[in-house]
Amino acid sequence: MSPERVRALGKLAIMVAGLCGAGLLLRAIGAAPGTEWVDQHIRDDGLRGEAVFVLVGIALTAAGAPRQGIAFIAGYAFGAMVGTVLALVAQIGGCALAFYWARLVGRDWAERRMAGRFGHRLRPLRDQLAGAPFSATLALRLLPVGNNLALNLLAGMSGIAALPFVAASALGYLPQTLIFALLGKGVRVDGVWQLTLAAVLLAASVAIGFWLLKRNRAMAE
Numbered sequence: 534m535s536p537e538r539v540r541a542l543g544k545l546a547i548m549v550a551g552l553c554g555a556g557l558l559l560r561a562i563g564a565a566p567g568t569e570w571v572d573q574h575i576r577d578d579g580l581r582g583e584a585v586f587v588l589v590g591i592a593l594t595a596a597g598a599p600r601q602g603i604a605f606i607a608g609y610a611f612g613a614m615v616g617t618v619l620a621l622v623a624q625i626g627g628c629a630l631a632f633y634w635a636r637l638v639g640r641d642w643a644e645r646r647m648a649g650r651f652g653h654r655l656r657p658l659r660d661q662l663a664g665a666p667f668s669a670t671l672a673l674r675l676l677p678v679g680n681n682l683a684l685n686l687l688a689g690m691s692g693i694a695a696l697p698f699v700a701a702s703a704l705g706y707l708p709q710t711l712i713f714a715l716l717g718k719g720v721r722v723d724g725v726w727q728l729t730l731a732a733v734l735l736a737a738s739v740a741i742g743f744w745l746l747k748r749n750r751a752m753a754e
Contacts, residue, residue: 571606571609575610576609576610576611582610583611583615583619586606586607586610586611586619586623587619587622587623587626589623590603590607590619590620590623590624590626590627591623591626591627591630592627593627594623594624594627594628594630594631594681595626595627595628595630595631595634595682595685596627596682597680597681599681600620600624600627600681600706600709600710601709601712602713603620603624604616604620604624604709604710604711604712604714604717605713605714605716606620606717607619607623607714607717608620608713608715608716608717608718609717609718610717612714612718613711613714613715613717613718614714616714616717616718617707617710617711617714620710620713620714621707621710624702624703624706624710625699625702625703625706627685628681628685628699628703628706629695629699631682631685631686631689632685632686632688632689632695632698632699633689633695634686634689635686635687635688635689635690636689636690636692636695658687659687659691662687662688662693662698663691663692663693666688666693666694666697666698666701667697667698667700667701668701669701670684670698670701670702670705671701671704671705672705674701674702674704674705674706685702708737
């Protein structure tokens with residue numbers, strides 16, 4: 534097993550342990566710190582609360598807030614299933630907003646950087662996205678590492694087609710969105726099974742992500 538794979542699996546083990554530990558701790562406390570605003574303005578407020586959550590979630594995701602945190606709050610406020618759907622809508626909206634902002638504003642800047650001293654760092658990822666926009670994006674979204682906003686901006690500045698990028702992002706967002714929505718719901722209920730399912734789903738999504746990355750690299754060689 535390569536050192537890169539060992540490090541990634543180590544990060545996965547730490548994340549799974551932290552996921553389960555945080556959920557159990559928050560469930561024992563009986564409330565999630567920092568959710569007072571959600572309780573007052575979103576939770577149990579019907580369609581208005583859902584609309585406010587989606588709009589705020591789009592803005593936060595586009596600005597670089599962790600998408601896992603958006604899903605956690607959605608699970609806390611709306612439950613696992615509805616929370617997953619609403620969080621996914623917010624995440625996709627934020628992804629598309631950042632993508633198109635980068636395309637409209639940063640395209641020329643990106644091309645200059647690709648030709649300059651940062652090109653050797655950005656070009657391999659850009660080429661991977663350009664060569665297989667759907668599968669490369671899906672692989673990167675399934676892994677619990679990397680920067681969501683950075684990938685959105687790079688894709689937008691790189692000129693790849695929007696549809697496969699956003700569609701693959703939506704599909705790749707789904708496992709971790711469900712995982713963290715389950716964790717958010719577990720704060721309010723006896724969520725042992727939610728935490729167990731979350732850990733299994735996370736491990737499965739990461740395994741698929743690694744397989745897709747390996748497959749894309751093999752095809753590119």
